[in-house]
Amino acid sequence: MVSAYQHFFTDRPTVEIARDLLGKLVCYNGPDGRTGGYIVETEAYLGENDSASHAFNGRRTGYSASLYGQPGDIYLYQIRGHYCFDIVVQDREDPQGILLRGIEPAIGIKQMQEHRGMTGVNVSNGPGKLVQALGIHSRDLDGQPMATSPLYVDLNQFKIPREIKVTARIGVNLHGKDGAKPRRFFVAGNPYVSGMRKRAMDLEDYGWKD
DNA sequence: GTCATGATGGTCT
């Protein structure tokens, strides 16, 4: 059975879910307090047919096994000494996912700054940064369903982006078959989008509708 | 403020 919560993460194209996640609130009830923020940047990874996906050509290892789980499961993996938070979408055995690349701190902001040892946009304007800011420093939550995990997306608390922009994904091999496909989505003007230029920032309302 | 570079650590061949 698929719950109403899980249903958000399946039965429609992954890129559409990635768009819809913009503005939703990510929460983590961690051991050192509650942290969280609004999603401002996502990337869609389309599974077995996507050359940039960890599951390209059906590749399946113990490391990436969670990607094959149920919609709404957590895929928490490590790369170059950093952790990244990926949400599993589509049905079991269809290994698609959405990478969270940027959040705007909203809950436990001071806590998040301490986790990072930084202030301002550097707290969470990147996939590794936002995970560290939330207070996660292991793969313990990998494979858990968000519905019953201390780390989850609250679909009922959200802001509405004024404008959504689309580009190629970051850090993937551009020469690969799908490397240049437009599968990165972000809230136009929000300062917590990775690599956002200062002149492009909307410091008035951070790119949200009022 | 923008860019290039090296450190990084686990996984897979």
Add this chain to the structure above:
DNA sequence: GACCATCATGACG
């Protein structure tokens, strides 16, 4: 031994 779904630093302007 190579390959990364990254990050912080330090050189320029």
